[in-house]
Amino acid sequence: MSKTNIKFLKKHCRTFLYSTLILSTSLAFAKDLTVERLSLFVSDGSSVYESRPLNANLNTLPPAITVNFQANTDANNNTTWQWNLKNTSKLNYNNLRITGLIDVDIDAPSNTFFNEYGSLLSLSAPSGYIAPDKWEISEPGYLKGDLITRASHGSLRNISAYGDTSTTDDPAMALSIDIGNLRAGQEIIAVATLAENSTIGLTQQDNLTNPKAFFNFYAKKGFFDRAYPDMVQGGLLTTGSAIKEGNVWVWGFRGSSQQGNGTMVVSSNKTPAKVNSLTNIIGLTGGAYHLIALDNEGNVYGWGQSGYGETGCKPTQSIYVSMPCNVLKNIVQIGAGEYFSIALDVNGQVWTWGHNLYGQLGNGGNKNSQIPIAVNLKGEKARLIGGAYEGAFAVTEEGHVWAWGDNEASGLGFQGSNYGVQRIIRTPTRVPKLDQYADRMTYIAGGNGWGEALLDDGTVIGWGLHASLGQGTTKTNISSPEPVIVMKNVAQLYARYVGSIALTEDGKIYTWGQTGGSAFPMIYGAFPTLRTPHANDPVVSVGGGKEHVFYQTESGAMYGVGYNDLYKIDQTKCCAPIINWPGKGITIGK
Template sequence: MSRRTVKLWRTAGAVALVGITAIATGGVLLSAPTSAAYTDSATAVEDTYTAPATYLAVSSQFTATSAALSGGYVWIWGYKGYGMSGNGQENVSDESPKPVFGLSDVTKVVGASDLSETYGTFGALTESGEVYTWGSNKLGRLGIGSTTGSRDYRATPQKVEFPDNERVIDLGSMRATMAALTESGKVYTWGSGQYGQAGNGSTTESRGPHSPYLVMENAHSMHVGQRLTWVVTRDNEVYWWGRSYQGENGAATVVNNPTPELVTQMAPFAVGCEGPAIAVDDPADTCGIQTITSSRQAGALITAAGEVYTFGNRAEGQIGRPASNTAEAREIKQVELPAAVHQISAGNYHFTALDETGTVWGWGDNASWQASGNIRPNGQTGQGQTDATAPIRLPLRDIIAVGGSRDTSYATRADSVLIGWGSTSEGAISGSTERRATFTPLVLPGIRVTEVY
């Protein structure tokens, strides 16, 4: 099966979810922007709803909060402070999975949270090209034009306004900063200005934009890492801005860069990108670069042929390949895998990759089993907490999507089962009671499963 065929099937599956789930006839009333530590008047209406039959794994950067998409709704479990539940309450002690009732037709959801913080901000992109945010508004992460400090939050989705009501086609998060790509090829950012990740010329945390700031035009695609962004232009060039702590920018430099800068090292891959702006993972993309992302200190690039290239820090096995020294680790070099890869998810110091056969591979930091799920390179259990310095094939089959949070990994199986492994902090793997889990079916409404492998 070709990589392109798999991508078409996966996209169709995501669209089909819309018809699977019937959510409550009532919803929340979206509140107007309010000040910090406010009491939200919104109420989540949970009269009657049919539990979904399918959940699609997504990627975020939270410590103890996880999310999935189902039928156009965002489902959230784990930590739900600072309005993160999206249902009108500042703090929700119930860690179990619940949908954000007031927001439907969502096609993508991302999460932004700084390293020292459990709380964070959700961003959601809808079918109509609108962006909604909720949760912490520290440093203007919500993009609603203002912030009143570290305690500021919104407990219901707020619409982010873009100039000329531009239609957004892709959305990403860089820890405490968000980025959006519009249909016209413009890239906007908002949130923290630390390390230059807002692209607005500043490396000062408090000087990031509080509403969408135009960084670049003429973009073909936008790719977001933990504290940096890459833009592939219609002129077949790649630019980056943000933080490169160990060469994870692909330019082999260690620098905080607050403005777009050309990455000449990626020029050989940027071929056939002249077409209109397009979202990552869109099967219509003809560009030689399909995906660029990063963990905290290493980057990864997927080509149109499904080849994986990595660059950055070799510590914790983040680059998934041998490197004799720091300079070689920062070079863009291929990770050998037996089948074409069409999706990759980056955690804090680890990666998971999904290939065209439905097989998942993991490498990098394994302190919480987030990379290999306690599997050794030979397929046996007992990996312990040893870093996976090369890709390990995980004992999963028929997988259609991978995702995860900071130290937790997820995979969606073709029969709708969502499987998690790694850290279980504050309910990150719903239903698991151990400190770390290995390939555990998540306890989610509507899903019944007796086996994983």
């Protein structure tokens, strides 16, 4: 990806940013305070890494860990530093701890250098962030002895009696956070704050004068947008697709222009083929028989079956679009339902196109549209979108969740009808029961009669049909708009049709959902069920469709599990028996 493209994504992606901490030169903070040192140490328990964006531009982080540093002033005129740390490799970093250290000199009149002391106020963080679990008030702030090792490895303790104002130490202060694993495609946001009035973190004070400095450090972890250079795709019924090195590959059923190379029908037994006209693709999804792709410049392309306008291509006499057309520009997220599509642009505007019988387009009508329609969220700006079976969700910067479409079984989060009975909501409507989670959502989507969201602490919540939410029932007569906790420790979630696939922080696959279909008992379960992928090759990406699961491993291998119709899993047989775990290998070209 070019520097220009990276700049575009950093400027326009409205997903969470996540980071780490670093070292600076002396910096005048306020008239009475000078930052002598601000440091970040990253440790995996054996090695210690460091970065200094302002002091000699030193960076010892591994090459696959990228860092972006920003300094800001908040609404209270306090200084904040934010570091964005991204794991851009296909490897995982385990047992990470990050430590922020600051040394402040209180330069008040009549101040002498050795008359300062510090104390702990509290270890806490804003909602959705990870708070420090270790702290230290050190010896004078020049990293004497084994402070780097001690701080980075997390053995943090108060080593001096700084409550005694007669001390002659000038303390440095350190706060440390247990990050755990940083998987391929994940990132961390770490924030350090320095304030003159606070009730959290560490405080440094001059015993001869009034000035104080309050230091706090907290972090947030998640996946950055389009997390994997190579990723499996989900959504289609009988077609497989994936991104490999920025190219889109398609296999399985290609009888409705899914191949995207100008031919309406490509035999299902043909080997996977690349969509020749697309490059630099970072996002890929699809409905029943259409595909939507997003490139790294923010362009959206659609192709495949378009009987309802779901590809977003301009009106055509044919219901099939055999070459990708440019649907929209300046887009940062895409999604799809069964026969419609949804996108989010750089300004927070949501767009929909395709089938509208059940209110999927959110414009108050029921007519289909072959061109994108702007969705009215009553002046709010969306930062996250998601498609359901015949409905959609938008999460706004204002901290609200909006939903529209078919609310059967309370799947949109409102009290709805019984499963199998449509309850249409044709305009975006706020979902009050989800507002308390809105600011913490990093993913939202749904299926037929249910919805789910992944929160920034790895918790999955769901609403609607309990048989699809892993709540211990296989019956379809139990549903509720009340959010329930499905599972925790989830790094990546894929929710669609009748069930879900989760990849945990430690690389395990769990699935749950309805069990009454061709391959449903094998794929899903009444509770979140641990599955067994191929051994000794960590899983980095999951996806799937109505009756199949795809997963990709660290080595780049891809596997399929489930109902094998039309060569979508077993590339040597049309309609082989159901393929059980750990799955069948799928080979796509170079």
